[in-house]
Amino acid sequence: MMFSKACEYGIRAAVYVTLQSLEGRRVSVGEIGEEIDAPVAFTAKILQQLTRNNIIHSVKGLHGGFEIERVDMDNVKLNMIVKAIDGDKIYTGCGLGLKECNAQKPCPLHDKFLDIRTDLRNMLESTSLFELANGLEVGLTYLKR
Template identity: 65%
Template sequence: MFSKACEYGIRASTYIALQSLDGKRTGLRDIAKKIDSPEAFTAKILQQLSRNRIIDSVKGPSGGFQIEKEQIDKITLGQIVYAIDGDNIYVGCGLGLKECNADKPCPVHDKFVAIRDGLKEMLENTSLYEMTAGLEVGLTYLKR
């Protein structure tokens, strides 16, 4: 459903948010290890997230990645998905057809539109803060 980069971006943002809630910055190696992602690939994803102002990159010996505490509950999964994958998940055909639309639908058009609309609602209404809640108490995880 999401690109691999987007999956890692969501995981990285969630981990950075968790660390930021504790007042910590975290480095590339730590993030890649905690989300089970290749380091070089993670670096590119973090650049995209930084460029799109999802995360902050702080240079220097005590640098790393962080998210301002006040922003953690304002950033949504939808913003992260858009920063990495654009709006592709919200448009297009469930079967990959180029000409699928309401006037000329594919066999799953109506069902797929409903699923896509539900997904969009979930992504736009789920904050990074919500994502960290289960992590803090060990109910959810970011890698196997």
């Protein structure tokens, strides 16, 4: 409702990779798709985007898979994933769909939207993969169903 399906899968996949990397395990697309309940081939495309954007790291071949460095778990914030997949329309786009909507020429909802979007932006910019994987690890949150 806020992100595209691709972006939803992307965040869930990245969080799962983080969780497993914390345990020192590299994971395959197949396992990821299974564990986040997402179509495997489609998830593969999204993982490609994430690796191209240096958000996670991929290794080909036997014993290959996806992983993420410990530092990156802290450094990668959700806004980076959203930007890599959905672009920055979530920040720049007008709530009512005007092509150019800004303080000089605002749509009727401009100011009210700005408030909410700023909150959203702050949330995305301050939430790391590590933080999200932690909740999962202790069984407080879920990535499926």
